[in-house]
Amino acid sequence: MQDDLATNAIKWTREYGEIYRTRTGTTDWIWLNSGEAIKEIIDRKSAIYFSRLLNSMGFEAASGGKRVVFMPRGKQWRTIRGIIHKLLTPKAAKSYAPIQSFEAKQLSVDLLDTPQDFYMHNRRYTASLILQITYGRRLPKFECDEIQKIFDVLIRFGQIRRPGQWLVDSFPSLANFPPFDLVSNWRQFGKECHLKDSKVWMEFWKQICAEIEAGTAPHSFGKGFVNSNWAEKGLDELQAAYVLGTMIEAGSETTSVQLNNTLVGILSRGQVLKAAHEELDRVVGSSRTPTFDDEPNLPYIRAMVKEVNRWRFVNKFGTNHYATEDGWYKGYFIPKGAVVMINIWGLQYDPKRFPEPEKYEPMRYYNHKLSAAESVAAADPNLRDHWSYGGGRRICPGMHVAERSLFLNIARLMWGFDVTHAKDENGIDIPVDATFGGMVPGATAAPRPFKCNIRVRSPKHEKVLRKEWIDGQAEGLKLEDISFEGAEEDMKA
Structure with missing residues (x-):
């Protein structure tokens, strides 16, 4: 299906209903298209469906068995998942x-100074945030070696994980058939990716180890992790470096993709900007910027966050759940060895629940009171806001941090700026593609680079934003005041 996945997934859901099967190579794929099916199969029977299909390219060749996202269930997966979970609990997310x-604050001033570079400003924000959490290091500029290395890893990651890209993933037995290596460079390419990625993550790891030895390491989760009993948990040094590297991979692109998708949504629906401005002017005013404390009183901004996660989701192809036992659902047989997929496109483009689903329309969620985490935990699957974070034991552990980042930055963007179409040389609006064709090819539902005008709403708004950043720089960011939930003392438990 490759880049026709969205169109086909929606079409087949409407044709075949709650559950259907496809086949790729020797593997059966079971597609779940209702909240009820997901709640019953992925959540309530998660012990059967939380493993991963063995991925010869992504997991073995290109990750050396180190990437937890591809890792099948087992002791090592549970150990690493436990470490990552402590870093990303709701309590930990609030501490960040x-x-x-x-x-x-820097992002807002970057948009004031060079608004045409919004795409990269959003990327800098997300990369700097996750690198500070993991290693205590800021990235004040997008044009730096650290960001280049991280995004080079992400480019390679996208190449190895795209469904249908590698024949060996459709026919796993080819991985053990030596003649296949003579006609395909999959193994060589994968190993080259692994060597390059390992070099990046080990550089970060070795640097913080040296800083700890010198007594200069900044306060961070990584510092606590290095000082913990990671070796006693059965991890070698490269795996430990991959634990932190995996979190950087997951956190460096996700929020920026959704911030840029939000801009596309705003440009496609002019009334969104007006509604957001009205709410922020009424609740916050023009003398200060919105904060996390304002969230309960900003239902439209909250709705914008939920709607962008429904309308677009970072992982275009969703996550797979491998069936380790035979199972049944409403008389439908799910064989051991099948891959069970949450069909996000089919679910979130269901016109019965989301009328005109192709439109970015925050009002769908205006009265939705539950957070993403609360809706995941709700017994009633109809209370689930969206499925972009997955489900079961493989649900995205970073959703608490991501939701807070999206809320804060969308609120600040809407508070301080007007977002309008860029003009061509004749003064005509330059269109922005808000269809599926406007997404980049591959595994990420990021928008293709586009142009728009981002302008501050008034001199008063600009003054507030600039003063806030000046004051923030003068005060500085004191990482030592932040409690890293999964740091050394917690990990020894």
């Missing part, structure tokens, strides 16, 4: 507010 606020 000073970092998020500091980086958001």
Whole structure:
């Protein structure tokens, strides 16, 4: 299906209903298209469906068995998942507010100074945030070696994980058939990716180890992790470096993709900007910027966050769940060895629940009171806001941090700026493609680079934003005041 996935997934859901099967190579794919099916199969029977299909390219060749996202269930997966979970709990996510606020202040001023570079400003924000959490290092400029290395890893990651790209993933037995290596460079390419990625993550790891030895390491989750008993948990040094590297991979692109998708949504629906301005002017006013404390009183901004996660989702192809036992659902047989997919496109483009689903329309969620985490935990699957974070034991552990970053930055963008179409040389609006064709090819639902005008709403708004950043720089960001939930003392438990 490759880049026709969205169109086909929606079409087949409407044709075949709650559950259907496809086949790729020797593998059966079971597609779940209702909240009820997901709640019953992925959530309630997660012990059967939380493993991963063995991925010869992504997991073995290109990750050396180190990437947790591809890792099948087992002791090592549970160990690493437990480490990552402590870093990303709701309590931990709230403790990162000073970092998020500091980086958001720079993002606002970056948009004031060079608004045409919004695409990269959003990327800098997300990369700097996750690197500070993991290693205590800021990235004040997008044009730096660290960001280049991180995004080079992400480019390679996208190449190895795209469904249908590698024949060996459709026919796993080819991985053990030596003649196949004579006609395909998959193994060589994968190993080259692994060597390059390992070099990047080991450079970060070795640097913080040296800083710890010298007594200069900044306060961070990584510092606590290095000082913990990671070796006693059965991890070698490269795996430990991949634990932190995996979090950087997951956190460096996700929020920026959704911030840029939000801009596309705003440009496609003119009334969104007006409604957001009205709410922020009424609740916050023009003398200060919105904060996390304003969230309960900003239902439209909250709705914008939920709607962008429904309308677009970072992982275009969703996540697979491998069936380790035979199972049944409403008389439908799910064989052991099948891949069970949450069909996000089919679910979130269901016109019965989301009328005109192709439109970015925050009002769908205006009265939705539950957070993403609360809706995941709700017994009633109809209360689930969206499925972009997955489900079961493989649900995205970073959703608490991501939701808070999206809320804060969308609120600040809407508070301080007008977002309009860029003009061509004749003064005509330059259109922005809000269809599926406007997404980049591959595994990420990021918008293709586009142009728009981002302009501050008034001199008063600009003054507030600039003063806030000046004051923030003068005060500085004190990482030592932040409690990293998964740091050394917690990991020894």
